[in-house]
Amino acid sequence: MSEYFLKLPGDSQPRAYSEYEVREFLGQGVIDSKTLTWKQGMEGWQPVAQVLPPMSPVWEETQDQEGKDQPEEQQYRLRYPLNGLAKLSILACFVLLPFMLWSSWIVFSNNVVNYEEIQTLIQQNMVHMPSFAVPLVFFLSILFIPSLLIQLIWLYRASANIQEFQVQGIRFTPFLSVLLSCMPVVGMVLNALVLQEIYKASKNPAEWMLQTPSRSLRLYLLVTTALTLCTLFPFGAEHYVTAFLLTGVLMTAASILWLVCVLQITRKQEELVSKNQNSRS
Numbered sequence: 450m451s452e453y454f455l456k457l458p459g460d461s462q463p464r465a466y467s468e469y470e471v472r473e474f475l476g477q478g479v480i481d482s483k484t485l486t487w488k489q490g491m492e493g494w495q496p497v498a499q500v501l502p503p504m505s506p507v508w509e510e511t512q513d514q515e516g517k518d519q520p521e522e523q524q525y526r527l528r529y530p531l532n533g534l535a536k537l538s539i540l541a542c543f544v545l546l547p548f549m550l551w552s553s554w555i556v557f558s559n560n561v562v563n564y565e566e567i568q569t570l571i572q573q574n575m576v577h578m579p580s581f582a583v584p585l586v587f588f589l590s591i592l593f594i595p596s597l598l599i600q601l602i603w604l605y606r607a608s609a610n611i612q613e614f615q616v617q618g619i620r621f622t623p624f625l626s627v628l629l630s631c632m633p634v635v636g637m638v639l640n641a642l643v644l645q646e647i648y649k650a651s652k653n654p655a656e657w658m659l660q661t662p663s664r665s666l667r668l669y670l671l672v673t674t675a676l677t678l679c680t681l682f683p684f685g686a687e688h689y690v691t692a693f694l695l696t697g698v699l700m701t702a703a704s705i706l707w708l709v710c711v712l713q714i715t716r717k718q719e720e721l722v723s724k725n726q727n728s729r730s
Contacts, residue, residue, distance in 0.1 A: 529606035541596035
C-alpha cells in the first residue's frame, strides 16, 4: 500500500499516512484538496487532489455504510413560539396581582369562610369605594379572565413544545398541566411542579430526569406551598390584618417568581432549538 507524506497542522515535519487516512483527513477537514503531498516515485510535492487515485467502489460503499451507522441527531423545533406570550404574561400579572390582593383583603377583613360570599362582598365594597377607584377596579375585573387565559395558554403551549421534543417519561400532558394549575387550593403547588418538569425537559430533553430545577423554580415551589398553607390556616377574625399581610407578601413573591420561571423556560426552549439548528447547519 502506498504511503503519502503529509505535514498536518501542528506537525514539525511530514509523516507517512495511508490512502485511507488521507481520505479521512479530507473528510474531517483536517486538510483540503490543495494540501501538498508526496509519495515514492513522484518528482516533487503535489496537491492531494492530483495525487490520490479515484475511489474504489468498495471504499465508497464502506463510507456510505459508516454514514448510515451514525445515529441521526435529534431535531428539535417549537410547536408554539412562546416569546410573545411570555411578554403578555408580564402584563397579565400586573392585572391579576392587584385584583387578587384586593380580593384577599375582602376575604380576611370580613372573615369569609364561604367563597360564595366573596362576589357579594366585592359588589358591596365597590359601592363604598371612592369614585376614582371604581373605574380602576371595574377595569381590572374585566381584564381578569383574559389575563388568566393568557397565562394558561402559555402553560399549555410550553408543555406542548415538550411533546414536540419527543421527551420520554413526561408526567404532565398539556391539558393536564392546565387542569392541575386550575385546581382550588393546591393549584399553585401543582403548577410549580408542572413548571419544574417543563424546565428540566427544555434544558436537556434526552436526559431531563437528571436535570435540576433552577433556583427560582425551587423557590417558587416553596413560596406556593407556604401560600397554600397560609390560606388554609384559621387565623380568626381578630388577626385578619396579619393574615392579609402574610398572604399578600407570599402572593406577590409567587407572582414575581412565576414571571421569572416563565421567562426562564421560554429562553431555554428557544436556546435549545437555536443550538440544534446551528449544529445541523
